[in-house]
Amino acid sequence: MKILVCISKTPDTTAKIAFTDNNTKFDVNGVQWIINPYDEWYALVRAIELKEKDAATIIHLVTVGAADAEPIIRKALALGGDEAIRVNADSHDSFYIASQIAEVAKQGGYDLVLTGKETIDYNGSSIGGMVAELLDLPYVSLATKFELAGTKATITREIEGGEETNEVELPVVVSAQKGMAEARIPNMRGIMAARTKPLKVVEPITVEALTAVAGFGLPPAKAGVKLVDAENVEELVRLLHEEAKAI
Amino acid sequence: MSVLVYIDTADGHVKKSSLEVLTYGAKVAEQLGTSVEGVVLGTTTEDLSALGKYGVKKIHHVANEALNNFDAQVFTKVIAQAAEASGATVIVFSNNLSGKAIAPRLSVRLKAGLVSGAVALPDTSNGFTVKKNVFSGKAFANIAVSTQVKIIALNPNAYQTIAGEGTAEVVALNAAVDAAKIKVTNVTKASGEVPLAEADVVVSAGRGLKGPENWGMVEELAKLLHAATACSRPVADAHWRPHNEHVGQTGVAIAPNLYIAIGISGAIQHLAGVNRSKVIVVINKDPEAPFFKAADYGIVGDAFEIIPKFTAAIKKLKGVA
Ligand SMILES: Cc1cc2nc3c(=O)[nH]c(=O)nc-3n(C[C@H](O)[C@H](O)[C@H](O)COP(=O)(O)OP(=O)(O)OC[C@H]3O[C@@H](n4cnc5c(N)ncnc54)[C@H](O)[C@@H]3O)c2cc1C
Numbered sequence: 024m025k026i027l028v029c030i031s032k033t034p035d036t037t038a039k040i041a042f043t044d045n046n047t048k049f050d051v052n053g054v055q056w057i058i059n060p061y062d063e064w065y066a067l068v069r070a071i072e073l074k075e076k077d078a079a080t081i082i083h084l085v086t087v088g089a090a091d092a093e094p095i096i097r098k099a100l101a102l103g104g105d106e107a108i109r110v111n112a113d114s115h116d117s118f119y120i121a122s123q124i125a126e127v128a129k130q131g132g133y134d135l136v137l138t139g140k141e142t143i144d145y146n147g148s149s150i151g152g153m154v155a156e157l158l159d160l161p162y163v164s165l166a167t168k169f170e171l172a173g174t175k176a177t178i179t180r181e182i183e184g185g186e187e188t189n190e191v192e193l194p195v196v197v198s199a200q201k202g203m204a205e206a207r208i209p210n211m212r213g214i215m216a217a218r219t220k221p222l223k224v225v226e227p228i229t230v231e232a233l234t235a236v237a238g239f240g241l242p243p244a245k246a247g248v249k250l251v252d253a254e255n256v257e258e259l260v261r262l263l264h265e266e267a268k269a270i
Numbered sequence: 271m272s273v274l275v276y277i278d279t280a281d282g283h284v285k286k287s288s289l290e291v292l293t294y295g296a297k298v299a300e301q302l303g304t305s306v307e308g309v310v311l312g313t314t315t316e317d318l319s320a321l322g323k324y325g326v327k328k329i330h331h332v333a334n335e336a337l338n339n340f341d342a343q344v345f346t347k348v349i350a351q352a353a354e355a356s357g358a359t360v361i362v363f364s365n366n367l368s369g370k371a372i373a374p375r376l377s378v379r380l381k382a383g384l385v386s387g388a389v390a391l392p393d394t395s396n397g398f399t400v401k402k403n404v405f406s407g408k409a410f411a412n413i414a415v416s417t418q419v420k421i422i423a424l425n426p427n428a429y430q431t432i433a434g435e436g437t438a439e440v441v442a443l444n445a446a447v448d449a450a451k452i453k454v455t456n457v458t459k460a461s462g463e464v465p466l467a468e469a470d471v472v473v474s475a476g477r478g479l480k481g482p483e484n485w486g487m488v489e490e491l492a493k494l495l496h497a498a499t500a501c502s503r504p505v506a507d508a509h510w511r512p513h514n515e516h517v518g519q520t521g522v523a524i525a526p527n528l529y530i531a532i533g534i535s536g537a538i539q540h541l542a543g544v545n546r547s548k549v550i551v552v553i554n555k556d557p558e559a560p561f562f563k564a565a566d567y568g569i570v571g572d573a574f575e576i577i578p579k580f581t582a583a584i585k586k587l588k589g590v591a
Contacts, residue, residue, distance in 0.1 A: 259580065
């Protein structure tokens with residue numbers, strides 16, 4: 024069993040969101056970077072759990088990014104995984120990134136490609152589906168459970184107002200969200216081991232992006248809260264009904 | 271040329287989010303001076319022609335039973351055939367759970383630029399750009415799409431459904447349907463509950479509620495308001511509530527008309543997933559809780575006292591005993 028886990032670098036969840044260059048670029052000044060939480064907590068940890076059950080499992084991590092993504096990929100390796108591949112390219116659109124990952128996947132011949140549900144910066148939720156289409160493989164999106172028996176995967180995915188169980192033969196592409204695994208903290212041994220794990224750098228294939236960011240903006244600020252006295256809850260209901268027309 | 275809308279169904283019923291994308295698609299078609307068509311996959315019990323009141327002129331129906339089993343790979347190929355049949359230059363999905371599974375695949379298949387999580391109509395004054403949420407709702411981006419065919423996945427609750435007059439012509443589309451590699455073996459639905467992402471009203475509670483045994487009053491309030499229930503992350507982590515209720519930056523992002531937050535502090539990661547709500551009500555005993563800064567209405571007080579009163583006041587308003 025060979026697993027490829029897609030790892031993305033994202034700003035920390037408390038990072039200040041601001042833009043530069045006439046609102047065309049994210050202001051990276053003072054921003055701390057983390058592994059995209061969905062990639063780390065669910066995709067990577069589930070892969071590690073599968074390896075713990077079957078020691079013959081091989082886990083590769085892939086990231087598409089410049090050299091400054093390396094601390095993030097090392098951090099991911101500290102949690103687990105055997106080696107990492109960095110595709111040396113600046114970030115482009117989802118199609119560009121998915122094409123690079125698909126290329127790595129083709130070379131490696133993986134049974135399972137795992138991504139997080141979405142990145143917390145672009146919120147595209149597109150990479151998994153795009154990679155699957157590029158590889159002509161089935162895709163299970165927003166999975167909350169993944170079980171394996173031989174080469175058959177039983178996967179639970181979220182649907183509107185419930186969930187659905189899918190059965191599929193490997194290879195398959197899966198995007199992971201809450202429920203898949205419990206987040207872990209890397210230990211000292213993992214951190215030490217990560218330093219010597221192979222991190223291969225490969226050059227990107229030539230791909231035209233399909234979209235581009237024309238500009239960013241911030242939503243308008245709220246006008247301010249209207250406080251209602253705790254002794255006068257009926258007034259809140261009146262406001263919601265008559266003023267906000269929300270109930 | 272046309273705008274093609276994917277009309278998502280569940281158990282043969284058209285989803286609420288499909289009405290939003292139909293209304294949206296009709297508006298996009300108007301902008302581009304073309305007409306809007308729809309595509310439905312699988313068998314349905316509904317009268318599809320009635321969807322004409324949302325502006326759609328023609329619906330391609332692939333009434334193949336094999337499509338009652340959801341496999342995004344199979345669906346993608348069928349929708350690509352519908353896109354060809356209708357000469358679509360813009361294809362619209364809801365950015366719901368089906369849309370997230372299909373739209374990226376179709377984007378690759380048709381080499382069509384995808385904007386997922388769109389929140390507004392495209393700007394066609396200079397090229398084709400679409401506004402979408404980024405940084406989990408903390409900001410937005412305008413995405414320029416340069417490909418000939420364009421795909422937009424519209425966020426649920428981002429565009430208001432408008433019903434007018436009209437009936438749609440329903441035509442059978444005889445599409446080739448591949449054998450599915452994914453077999454859906456079981457579907458569980460919390461019956462009677464409102465799906466969180468589509469809900470108009472959401473009642474959400476946090477650690478301030480002390481324990482899962484206290485959720486009865488939250489559920490009662492939600493039921494009264496036809497609302498979905500949600501929770502903060504620690505509440506889901508502690509298994510007080512199911513994972514799919516966790517909203518925020520690392521949970522579900524929602525944009526209901528009304529979000530009622532009870533005993534939630536309003537951490538930046540929580541706000542990220544809910545700050546697109548139109549009206550936010552916060553009930554918290556701590557006047558310094560950061561959530562009040564993001565709220566429209568608030569009460570500083572103990573949830574265990576306020577919620578029963580709030581519920582009673584709503585019952586009075588609605589005239590229920
Ligand atoms: C990487 C990362 C991602 C995260 N993602 C998310 C996410 O997606 N969603 C999310 O929710 N959190 C997320 N968090 C966690 C977030 O930082 C907060 O810890 C969390 O939202 C707090 O939940 P809470 O408000 O329920 O609990 P608390 O912060 O403990 O707040 C409880 C609140 O209840 C109030 N209270 C207590 N008793 C009462 C009472 N009787 N009546 C009324 N009010 C009362 C208190 O005044 C307090 O404001 C994330 C954190 C990190 C680091």
